[in-house]
Amino acid sequence: MTFVLSNPWLHGLVFGAVLVSVLMALVAFITWFERKLAGRIQSRLGPTMVGPFGLLQPIADAVKAMQKDFIVPKDADRFLFWLAPPLTIAFALATAAVIPFSKDVLAANLDVGVLYALAFSGLLAFPTWVAGWASNNKYALLGGMRMVAQGISYEIPMVMAALVPVTLAGTLSMQGIVEYQVASGWIIATPVGAAAGLLFLTTALAEGNRIPFDIPEAESELVAGPTTEYNAIGWSIFAASEYAHSVITAAIVSALFLGGWDGWWNLPPLLWMVAKTGFVFLIVTWVRWSLLRFRSDQLMALCWKYLVPGALLLVLIAGIQVSVRG
Amino acid sequence: MGYLLSTLKSLYATLRQALSKPTTVEFPKVKRERAPRIRASFALTKDAAGDENCIGCKKCEKVCPSEVITVVASKKPSPVTGKARGYADDFTLNLQACIICELCVQVCPTDAIIMVKEQEAPGFSRADLTLTMDKLYKNAETKEKWAWANATVLGEHQKPAEEKKPALAPKPVPAAAAPTPTGAPATATPATAPPATAAPTAPATAAAPATNAATLAAARSPASVSPPPADEKKGGA
Numbered sequence: 172m173t174f175v176l177s178n179p180w181l182h183g184l185v186f187g188a189v190l191v192s193v194l195m196a197l198v199a200f201i202t203w204f205e206r207k208l209a210g211r212i213q214s215r216l217g218p219t220m221v222g223p224f225g226l227l228q229p230i231a232d233a234v235k236a237m238q239k240d241f242i243v244p245k246d247a248d249r250f251l252f253w254l255a256p257p258l259t260i261a262f263a264l265a266t267a268a269v270i271p272f273s274k275d276v277l278a279a280n281l282d283v284g285v286l287y288a289l290a291f292s293g294l295l296a297f298p299t300w301v302a303g304w305a306s307n308n309k310y311a312l313l314g315g316m317r318m319v320a321q322g323i324s325y326e327i328p329m330v331m332a333a334l335v336p337v338t339l340a341g342t343l344s345m346q347g348i349v350e351y352q353v354a355s356g357w358i359i360a361t362p363v364g365a366a367a368g369l370l371f372l373t374t375a376l377a378e379g380n381r382i383p384f385d386i387p388e389a390e391s392e393l394v395a396g397p398t399t400e401y402n403a404i405g406w407s408i409f410a411a412s413e414y415a416h417s418v419i420t421a422a423i424v425s426a427l428f429l430g431g432w433d434g435w436w437n438l439p440p441l442l443w444m445v446a447k448t449g450f451v452f453l454i455v456t457w458v459r460w461s462l463l464r465f466r467s468d469q470l471m472a473l474c475w476k477y478l479v480p481g482a483l484l485l486v487l488i489a490g491i492q493v494s495v496r497g
Numbered sequence: 498m499g500y501l502l503s504t505l506k507s508l509y510a511t512l513r514q515a516l517s518k519p520t521t522v523e524f525p526k527v528k529r530e531r532a533p534r535i536r537a538s539f540a541l542t543k544d545a546a547g548d549e550n551c552i553g554c555k556k557c558e559k560v561c562p563s564e565v566i567t568v569v570a571s572k573k574p575s576p577v578t579g580k581a582r583g584y585a586d587d588f589t590l591n592l593q594a595c596i597i598c599e600l601c602v603q604v605c606p607t608d609a610i611i612m613v614k615e616q617e618a619p620g621f622s623r624a625d626l627t628l629t630m631d632k633l634y635k636n637a638e639t640k641e642k643w644a645w646a647n648a649t650v651l652g653e654h655q656k657p658a659e660e661k662k663p664a665l666a667p668k669p670v671p672a673a674a675a676p677t678p679t680g681a682p683a684t685a686t687p688a689t690a691p692p693a694t695a696a697p698t699a700p701a702t703a704a705a706p707a708t709n710a711a712t713l714a715a716a717r718s719p720a721s722v723s724p725p726p727a728d729e730k731k732g733g734a
Contacts, residue, residue, distance in 0.1 A: 211515040219523060461511040462504060 183268075186278040190267055198414045199229035205414075205456050212460045232407075239403035244307060247400065251305035256401070256408035258298035263412040263419065266291045270422045271346045273432045273440035284345035285337055288423055289330055292378055295416060296322030299380070299387065302409070303397035314396025317467070318387035321377055324474045325384075329374035331482035335367035336427045338489040345423075349431030357430035363488045368428035370482055372451070375420040377470070380413065381455060383462040386470055421451035536597060536612040536644045539590050539628055540636035546577045549634075550609035553583040557601035557610055565591040566601060590628040592620075603655075605648040611637070612644040 203218065203226060210217025218225025243252050269284035271277045281287050296319050303315020336358045337343055340351035348358075358364035377384035388396040398409045425431060425447035432440030465473065522529045542550050553570025569587040574580065601610050613636050620626040628636075636642070646654075 208515065211519065212511045214514060214520065216519055216521050216523070457508065457511065457515075461507045 183279055186276075187268065190278055191264055194264060194267055194415055194418065195411070197418060198411050199233065200226070201414050201418055201452065202232070202410075203229050205459075208453075208456050209460045212457075236404050236407040241403045241405055244400050246307045248305040248307065251301050252400075255298045255302035255305060255397075256405045256412075258301065259295065260408050260412040260415065262291050262294045262298060263416040266416070266419045266423070269345050270419065270426055271349050271431055272444045276441060277346060280344060280346050283343045285333055285343045285348070285427070288345070289326075289333060292329075292375075292416070292420070292423075293322060293326045295378070295412075299397045302401065306397070306400035308400050310393045310395075311397050311399045314387045314389070314393045314399070317389075317393075318380065318397060321380075321384065321386060321470065324471060325374045325377040325478075328370060328474065328478035328482040329378055331479070331486050332367045332371035332374060333427060334482075334486050335363060335489045338486065338493055339364070341493070345426050345431075349426055349433065352430040353433045357428070357433070359428045359430075361492075363485055363492065364428060366481070367485045367489070368424065370478060370485065371428065372424055372454070374478060375424065376455065376458065377474075379416045379420055381417060382459040383464050384470060385464055386467055389464065417455055418448065418452055421455060422448045424451045531614055534645050535614050536599060537615050538592065538613050538636060539595075539601075539633060540611050540613045540643070541588060541609055541630070541633040542611055542637045542647075543634070548575055548577040549584060550607045551585045551588065552607055552609070553585040554606060556604045556606065560600045560604045562598060562600065563594045563596050565594045585630070588630040588633060590633065592626040592628060593623065599646075599651070602646065603648055603651045608647040608649055611647045613637070613642045614644050615642055 206228070207217035207225070209215075218228040221227045221231045243249055266288050268278040269281050269288050271280075299318040299322075300315040303311040303313075303318070306312070336348050339358060339361075340348040342348060342351070352358055359368050380387055387393075388398070393399070398406055401409060422444070425444060429447045429451070431447075432444040434440065434443035434446075544550055553568060555568050555570060558564075558566045558568045567587070567589045568585050570583055571586050572581055572583050575582055575584075597612075599612060602612055610633075
C-alpha cells in the first residue's frame with residue numbers, strides 16, 4: 172500500500188482508475204436524480220417503472236444506447252466524427268484528477284491544480300467544435316461556433332473568480348486552498364468570497380453548456396447543436412460528459428469556496444466533500460429546470476458588461492485584503 | 498435587476514412545486530375512484546322475478562344517432578308469468594361507434610337498458626367491443642356497477658322546471674305590461690330585494706318578478722308568506 176502511495180505513477184494509475192469508475196457510475200445515477208427532480212418541478216414523477224423508484228433507469232438507457240447502430244453521416248469527416256465523443260469525455264474526466272476528496276484521497280496534488288482544472292474545463296469547447304465541424308451539418312456547425320464563442324467569453328470571468336480563493340490562500344494548489352480554508356474559515360463565509368463563488372458558479376454553468384446558458388445546444392433553434400448528427404453510444408457519451416463536467420464543476424466549487432472536505436461532527440472528510448458536491452449539483456439542476464435560455468446577445472452582454480467588471484473588482488478587493496493582512 | 502428578481506421568483510416557484518405532493522396517480526398500479534356519474538358501457542336488466550325487462554319496442558334502435566343498436570324482436574309467452582308479450586330475440590350494441598350519448602337509456606319505456614360504470618377489461622379485438630345480448634345481461638349482474646340513471650330517473654331530471662320548482666325562473670314581465678305599485682317591492686320583499694336605484698326602469702322590472710315569485714310562493718304554501726331569498730335574487734336578476 173505504501174509502495175503504491177509513494178510511487179507517483181502507480182498512485183496516479185490506481186486513483187485515476189478508481190476515480191473514473193466511481194465518477195462514471197455516479198454520472199449514471201446523477202441522470203436519474205436530475206430526471207426525478209425535473210419531474211417533481213414539472214408536476215411529474217420522473218422515472219418510476221424500472222427498478223425501485225426507477226433507480227435502474229440509467230442502466231436501461233445505457234443498454235438501449237449500446238444496442239443502437241452508430242450512424243456516421245455520408246459526408247461527415249469520419250475520423251473527427253469518431254474522435255469528438257471520446258475527446259469530450261476525456262477532457263471532462265481529466266479535470267477530476269486535481270480534486271481533493273480528503274487529505275489523502277487525491278489523484279494528483281499539482282502545484283498548479285486550479286490552473287490545470289480551468290484549462291481542461293476550457294478545452295471542452297474544442298471537442299464540441301470538432302463534433303460540430305465533423306458533422307457537416309449547418310445546425311451542428313452553428314452550435315459548435317456558438318460553443319467556442321461562449322467558452323472563450325466565459326473563460327475570463329471564470330478564471331478571475333477562481334483567482335479570488337487563489338489570492339486569499341496564496342497558492343494554486345487545490346489541496347492548498349482547502350487547507351487554507353480549514354485553517355482560516357471557508358472562503359464563502361467572506362463577502363468577497365461569497366460573491367466570487369456565485370460568479371464562479373454562474374460562469375461554470377455557461378462553461379458547461381447548461382441551461383440557462385445552453386445556447387450551443389438551443390433545441391428550439393439548432394435541433395441539438397453540435398450533437399445533432401450523433402446517435403446511439405456517441406450521443407450517450409456526449410450526454411455523460413456533460414453530466415460528468417457538471418459534477419466535477421460542482422466538486423471544484425465545493426473545493427474552492429465551500430471548504431472542500433472540511434466539516435463538523437468528526438464525519439469522514441470524503442462524506443463532506445460528496446455532500447457538498449451533491450448540494451452544488453442540486454442547485455445547478457434546480458436552476459436548470461427553473462430558468463429560460465438567454466438570447467445570444469443577452470449572454471454576451473451579461474458576460475462583458477457585468478461579470479467581467481464584477482470579477483475584476485472582486486480580484487482587486489481580494490488583493491487589497493491580502494496586502495492589508497500582510 | 499429586474500432579471501435577477503424574476504430569476505429568484507422562478508426559483509422559488511419551482512422549489513415550491515418540487516416540495517409539493519405529487520398529484521399523479523400511477524394508473525395501472527393505483528386505480529383512482531371513478532366519478533359518481535361515470536358511464537362506460539351498457540347492460541340489460543331483468544325484473545325482480547328474473548324476467549327480461551326489454552319488450553323489444555326498438556325505440557333505442559331508432560333513436561340511436563350512430564345506429565349501433567340492432568334489435569330483433571318477437572312476441573312470445575313469458576317464461577315467468579306465461580303471458581305473451583314482446584321480447585328481444587337478439588340485442589346487439591356495437592361499442593366501437595357508440596358515442597355514449599345515453600339516448601337509448603332515456604327512451605327505454607321499461608328501464609331495460611341502462612349504463613354501467615366500468616368496462617374493466619379493454620377490448621383486444623373488434624369482437625370484444627361488440628356487446629351481444631349475453632354480455633349485456635352479464636354486465637347487469639353486479640348492481641354496484643350500475644350507473645346512476647335509468648329512463649325513469651332521467652325523466653324526473655328532465656321534467657320542465659316550472660313543474661318542480663315554480664319560483665326558480667319566472668319569466669320577467671315587460672315593464673309596461675305590469676303596472677306595479679311603487680310600494681310593492683318594499684312590502685313584499687323586505688331585505689334581499691335588489692336596489693331600486695340603478696336605472697329608471699329598474700324598479701318596475703325588478704319588482705315584477707319579485708312580486709310574482711312572492712305571490713306564487715304564498716299560493717303554494719300559505720304558512721310562509723315571504724319567498725326564499727335565493728329565489729328572490731334569481732327573479733330580480
